[in-house]
Amino acid sequence: MKEEKWAALKERIFNIICFLATILPLCFLLWLLADTFVRGFARLNFNFLISLPSRFAYKAGILPGLVGTLLLMFVTIFVAIPLGICAALYLEEYAKDSWLKKFIELNVSNLAGVPSIIYGLLGLELFVRMLNLGPSLLAGGLTLSLLILPVVITSTRESLKNIPSHLREAGLALGASKLSVIRRIVLPLAMSQIITGAILSISRAMGESAPLIVLGAATYLAFVPVNIMGEFSALPLQIFHWVERPQAAFVDNAAAAIIVLLIILAIFNSIAAWLRQHHEKKRGGL
Amino acid sequence: MNHVTISRREKFVRRSVEFILACSGFLSVLVTLGVLYILISKTWIFFKQVPLSAFFLDTVWTPLFSSQRFGIWSLVLGSMLVTTVAMLTAGPFGILAAIYMSEFAHSRIRKILKPLLEILAGIPTVVYGYFALTMVTPALQLIIPGLNGFNALSPGLVLGLMLIPTVSSLCEDALFTTPRDLKEAAYSLGARKLSTIFLVTLPYSRSTIIAALFLAFGRAMGETMIVAIAAGMKAHFTFDVREPIQTMTAYIVQVSMGDTPQNSIEYLTIFTVGTMLFVITFIFHAGSRLILRSKFKAKS
Amino acid sequence: MTAAQPKMSIKNLDIFYGLRKAVDDVSLDVLAGKVTAIIGPSGCGKSTFIRCLNRMHELTPHARVKGQVLLDGVNIYGAGIDPVTIRRRVGMVFQRPNPFPHMSIFQNILSGFALSGRKIPKNKEEIVEIALRGAALFDEVKDRLHAPSAALSGGQQQRLCIARALAMQPEVLLLDEPCSALDPISTARIEDLIGELRSNYAIVIVTHNMQQAARVSQITAYFLSGKLIEIDTTKRLFTTPKDQRTEDYITGKFG
Numbered sequence: 001m002k003e004e005k006w007a008a009l010k011e012r013i014f015n016i017i018c019f020l021a022t023i024l025p026l027c028f029l030l031w032l033l034a035d036t037f038v039r040g041f042a043r044l045n046f047n048f049l050i051s052l053p054s055r056f057a058y059k060a061g062i063l064p065g066l067v068g069t070l071l072l073m074f075v076t077i078f079v080a081i082p083l084g085i086c087a088a089l090y091l092e093e094y095a096k097d098s099w100l101k102k103f104i105e106l107n108v109s110n111l112a113g114v115p116s117i118i119y120g121l122l123g124l125e126l127f128v129r130m131l132n133l134g135p136s137l138l139a140g141g142l143t144l145s146l147l148i149l150p151v152v153i154t155s156t157r158e159s160l161k162n163i164p165s166h167l168r169e170a171g172l173a174l175g176a177s178k179l180s181v182i183r184r185i186v187l188p189l190a191m192s193q194i195i196t197g198a199i200l201s202i203s204r205a206m207g208e209s210a211p212l213i214v215l216g217a218a219t220y221l222a223f224v225p226v227n228i229m230g231e232f233s234a235l236p237l238q239i240f241h242w243v244e245r246p247q248a249a250f251v252d253n254a255a256a257a258i259i260v261l262l263i264i265l266a267i268f269n270s271i272a273a274w275l276r277q278h279h280e281k282k283r284g285g286l
Numbered sequence: 287m288n289h290v291t292i293s294r295r296e297k298f299v300r301r302s303v304e305f306i307l308a309c310s311g312f313l314s315v316l317v318t319l320g321v322l323y324i325l326i327s328k329t330w331i332f333f334k335q336v337p338l339s340a341f342f343l344d345t346v347w348t349p350l351f352s353s354q355r356f357g358i359w360s361l362v363l364g365s366m367l368v369t370t371v372a373m374l375t376a377g378p379f380g381i382l383a384a385i386y387m388s389e390f391a392h393s394r395i396r397k398i399l400k401p402l403l404e405i406l407a408g409i410p411t412v413v414y415g416y417f418a419l420t421m422v423t424p425a426l427q428l429i430i431p432g433l434n435g436f437n438a439l440s441p442g443l444v445l446g447l448m449l450i451p452t453v454s455s456l457c458e459d460a461l462f463t464t465p466r467d468l469k470e471a472a473y474s475l476g477a478r479k480l481s482t483i484f485l486v487t488l489p490y491s492r493s494t495i496i497a498a499l500f501l502a503f504g505r506a507m508g509e510t511m512i513v514a515i516a517a518g519m520k521a522h523f524t525f526d527v528r529e530p531i532q533t534m535t536a537y538i539v540q541v542s543m544g545d546t547p548q549n550s551i552e553y554l555t556i557f558t559v560g561t562m563l564f565v566i567t568f569i570f571h572a573g574s575r576l577i578l579r580s581k582f583k584a585k586s
Numbered sequence: 587m588t589a590a591q592p593k594m595s596i597k598n599l600d601i602f603y604g605l606r607k608a609v610d611d612v613s614l615d616v617l618a619g620k621v622t623a624i625i626g627p628s629g630c631g632k633s634t635f636i637r638c639l640n641r642m643h644e645l646t647p648h649a650r651v652k653g654q655v656l657l658d659g660v661n662i663y664g665a666g667i668d669p670v671t672i673r674r675r676v677g678m679v680f681q682r683p684n685p686f687p688h689m690s691i692f693q694n695i696l697s698g699f700a701l702s703g704r705k706i707p708k709n710k711e712e713i714v715e716i717a718l719r720g721a722a723l724f725d726e727v728k729d730r731l732h733a734p735s736a737a738l739s740g741g742q743q744q745r746l747c748i749a750r751a752l753a754m755q756p757e758v759l760l761l762d763e764p765c766s767a768l769d770p771i772s773t774a775r776i777e778d779l780i781g782e783l784r785s786n787y788a789i790v791i792v793t794h795n796m797q798q799a800a801r802v803s804q805i806t807a808y809f810l811s812g813k814l815i816e817i818d819t820t821k822r823l824f825t826t827p828k829d830q831r832t833e834d835y836i837t838g839k840f841g
Contacts, residue, residue, distance in 0.1 A: 003668070003703070004668040004670070007478050007480070007670075007703070010480055011478065011479050011480050014480060015386075015390050017382065018382045018383070018385050018386035018389075018390055019386050019390070019391075021378070021379045021382030021383045021386065022382070022383040022386045022387065022391075022399055022403070022454075024379070025379055025383075025403070025406060025447055025450050026402055026403070026406075028447060029405070029406060029409075029447070032417045032421060032422075035421055036413075036416070036417070036421075083310050083313060084310075086306060086307045086310035086311075087307070087310040087311045087313060087314065089307050089310075090304075090307035090308050090310060090311035091311055094304055094307060094308070095308075095311065103315070104311050104312065104314060104315060107314045107315050107317075107318045108314045109575060110318060110568070110571070110572070111314055111317060111318060113501075113504060113505075113567065113568070113571030113572075114321065114508075114564065114567065114568075114571075115505075115507075115508025115509070115510070115535065115563060115564075115567055116508070116510065117508070117510045117535050117538055117539070117560070117563070118321060118325075118508075118560055118563065118564055119321075120538075120542070121321075121324065121325070121538070121556065121557060121560045122317075122320055122321050122324055124542075125324045125328075126320060126324065129548065146317055149313070149314065149317070150314065153314070177292075177296075177300060178300075179299070179300050179303055179304075203408075204408075206410075207408075207409075207410030207411070207412070207413075208410070209410070209411070209412045209510075209511055210411075210510035210511055210514075210535070210539065213539050213542050213543060214538060214539065214542040214556075215542075216542065219543075236410055236412045236511075237412075239412050239413070239416065240412050240415070240511065240514075240515065243412070243415060243416045243419060243420070243515055244515070251420055254416055254420075255416070258413050258416060261410065261413070262409070262413070265408065265410070269408065465684075467680060467682055467684040468684055468686060468687075470642065470645070470680065470684070471680065471684040471685075471686070471747070471750075472686075472697075472701050473642060473645060473673065474640060474642055474673055474677070474678040474680075474751075475673065475674075475677075475697065475698035475701045475702060475750070475751070475754060476670050476671075476673040476674040476698060476701060476702030476703075476754070477670075477701035477702055478670055478703070481700070481701045481702070481703060482701070485697070485700055485701055486686060486701075489686075489688045489689075490686070490687065490688050492688070
């Protein structure tokens with residue numbers, strides 16, 4: 001009797017400890033975010049969004065960073081997403097189980113684990129120096145594309161795997177070619193999930209800063225980077241620049257820029273989450 | 287119209303598509319080769335000018351100073367210090383959170399908590415760096431005497447926070463899928479919930495737990511922005527987490543932001559350090575995958 | 587021979603899953619030194635029933651029980667009774683062998699001690715040997731006691747589970763279709779084992795195999811749709827069943 005009560009108490013205590021282990025990090029994050037929001041909110045106004053950076057904190061804005069991030073996103077979308085989907089299609093639909101396929105899969109797996117700064121080194125030598133693109137927006141976009149390529153491939157493969165094989169077989173049995181089956185059956189069905197994965201990959205790319213710094217991107221850019229072959233900046237880089245300044249006013253700027261960045265990422269992730277839910281509803285029959 | 291033979295044009299289209307897709311597939315191999323080539327070739331050139339002993343047998347790293355020394359161990363130790371603090375945070379919190387979600391929480395709470403924890407992994411590292419420098423360090427300075435404005439403790443804690451979902455997600459999946467008949471066997475022998483968790487469920491999943499920790503370790507070593515912002519930019523060989531240190535990744539950032547002439551020794555150092563980083567993270571990432579793969583093989 | 591008090595006595599047991607009644611008003615006695623077999627078609631409630639004898643049923647969400655299950659005259663469902671103490675006295679072997687894969691054979695046998703919060707006695711080698719001999723497994727594994735349990739065959743694993751239960755020195759042994767996942771040779775081995783074990787324990791075995799029930803048990807109970815239709819000595823139930831439904835099942839008219 002006493003033993004049972006003691007055991008129940010131990011279980012309760014452990015339960016609470018585990019619960020705290022789950023909740024405390026979230027509370028900590030909440031504090032960090034709340035403090036940042038409070039700090040940056042005052043600084044956040046329309047001018048902040050459309051101004052160039054400046055030596056004077058109160059004048060400085062994030063326009064170059066915003067535009068840079070946006071353009072980088074476009075480059076990445078047009079490079080990484082098609083390449084990733086094609087590679088995933090190859091691995092999932094065409095490649096026969098062989099050592100070659102395993103080798104490619106091993107490569108994708110490995111690349112996913114390579115630190116982002118190493119991609120920066122790759123981009124620096126390959127795009128900036130060897131291909132002579134200089135520290136340009138294009139080089140940055142290509143580097144980010146390589147960075148997220150393994151993620152796009154993996155998530156697209158998961159989406160393709162989710163399409164049951166009997167649907168493909170039904171298409172083939174009706175006399176369709178493999179290409180037709182992919183075009184008309186597999187891709188349409190998998191598309192929303194593929195796009196969800198793509199959105200999440202892009203959102204990850206937009207938060208990256210290390211590889212861009214190594215490439216030579218500017219953390220302080222006095223103009224708006226509209227030239228794809230010219231110097232560029234990005235929102236995380238401007239944040240980095242301001243965090244490094246000792247003056248409190250610049251730290252406020254950093255906080256405000258962080259709010260903008262987090263809002264952008266939140267929007268992207270929400271779209272992805274909505275798409276995923278929408279897809280789940282549609283899939284009821286599968 | 288002939289329904290039996292396929293037109294030559296159609297055949298050509300299909301072959302081309304397959305070719306293009308295959309090329310995309312091979313691209314990942316090219317990327318790996320590219321990374322390896324660049325790292326190895328630059329490191330090779332570096333070691334033509336700097337003896338191996340200067341690199342591996344010294345603990346002072348001052349390539350950017352006038353008296354240059356190339357002892358890699360201060361950078362490695364710097365990375366290790368931050369990573370250790372991070373693992374001491376992410377490990378316990380991640381595993382306990384995984385236990386909570388798989389053993390104690392109602393499924394509705396689990397459905398809410400799991401994505402919430404994932405948010406931790408989704409916040410850009412530069413934002414975490416901001417947190418570490420502007421909020422965590424000042425707060426810690428109130429309770430830890432002698433804590434420098436740049437130190438290994440603060441970024442380590444924040445990095446650990448970021449890695450909690452890496453650990454908890456993998457562990458929770460493993461714990462949740464522990465076969466029911468093992469737990470039933472334990473209960474039938476007179477076990478209670480805690481005994482079952484500690485003597486059956488956790489040991490059964492121990493390889494996944496280790497794999498998760500390896501994965502988190504590798505990611506911690508490869509992290510750049512948090513340490514570049516909050517840990518310091520001067521390489522010190524120290525075991526004191528209150529002092530400023532420089533990690534391998536932060537050094538690469540430091541050199542990249544300066545004006546280093548191409549092919550100078552200073553420029554080459556970032557690739558040498560990059561190679562060291564690549565090897566270390568590869569070991570842990572591959573180790574993690576090997577453990578997970580052997581667990582699947584053992585099951586089947 | 588005087589009629590001893592039954593080891594376990596089930597009185598008017600109703601078993602529920604939520605609102606659904608799975609077992610209806612069952613009363614029967616389990617005698618020490620005898621093997622009681624419970625037979626019936628699938629879904630008749632025999633597994634549900636046996637899992638109430640060591641209070642494993644309540645681990646299922648929304649599981650409920652009404653009535654009494656007496657162990658040595660004391661209701662195991664009485665107020666203030668800790669189910670864990672019951673499970674230490676009433677051991678169970680499951681349908682699929684479930685040795686702990688992360689433990690060696692040796693550790694598996696002793697696992698009941700640590701799991702139930704008891705210290706492993708100093709004479710652990712002796713305990714392991716006795717348990718393995720009791721399960722007729724010792725000679726086959728004595729050279730590799732510290733090998734992982736996963737290396738054993740299915741039949742050996744099941745005997746390991748029996749040894750693991752025996753190491754706790756239970757008074758009653760519940761066997762829930764212990765041979766249904768095994769090959770015929772392993773099955774025969776375990777049936778022999780049950781015959782050897784019954785002198786020391788009260789054994790209840792659930793089986794869908796009538797021939798097995800006829801071979802190993804002295805008392806047989808026939809369940810149908812959650813009700814106890816008939817219980818008698820095995821010989822009488824199989825040769826001259828009193829209830830038509832029992833006869834229909836035994837002669838294979840259904841089920």
